[in-house]
Amino acid sequence: MSTIKKTDWPSGTDGQWLSDFFETDRFLDNAWFKNQLLPAINVKESEKDFTIEMAAPGYKKSDFKIETADGILTISAETKTEKEEKEEDYTRHEFRVARFSRSFTLPPTANDETLQATYENGILKMVMAKKVIEPVKGKRAIEIK
Numbered sequence: 001m002s003t004i005k006k007t008d009w010p011s012g013t014d015g016q017w018l019s020d021f022f023e024t025d026r027f028l029d030n031a032w033f034k035n036q037l038l039p040a041i042n043v044k045e046s047e048k049d050f051t052i053e054m055a056a057p058g059y060k061k062s063d064f065k066i067e068t069a070d071g072i073l074t075i076s077a078e079t080k081t082e083k084e085e086k087e088e089d090y091t092r093h094e095f096r097v098a099r100f101s102r103s104f105t106l107p108p109t110a111n112d113e114t115l116q117a118t119y120e121n122g123i124l125k126m127v128m129a130k131k132v133i134e135p136v137k138g139k140r141a142i143e144i145k
Helices: 016-022 030-038
Strands: 041-045 050-053 066-071 072-086 091-105 115-121 124-128
Touching: 066 115
Parallel strands: none
Antiparallel strands: 041 050, 050 124, 066 072, 072 091, 115 124
């Protein structure tokens, strides 16, 4: 059995991980940590279309923004919640902001004008038809006039 060293997480042997956590923003800037905050995506391709499913529970339909531009599909969402509690001798005001943004390069066969989206039970589902590409016809001679 061999040992595999994980290189995408702050190391505990070099003494730097405590500094990363307490003294700088490097701990939260770690690429592995950022990827854990993004919703999971499934992409399915069939003969007629592409289906993209994103697990994003806790959002409302109005929280999402879906855009296509220059062959790039961008899916983003933002939600804000606030709660205020007042008692005789104190006031507690809590708020939470959650947001994400993911972008994907669309294949040349994707017809982004047909993109339709639904959101149900925490799953954002998008379906996009494929472009109809005419098969290349056989060889033909061109007459010069």
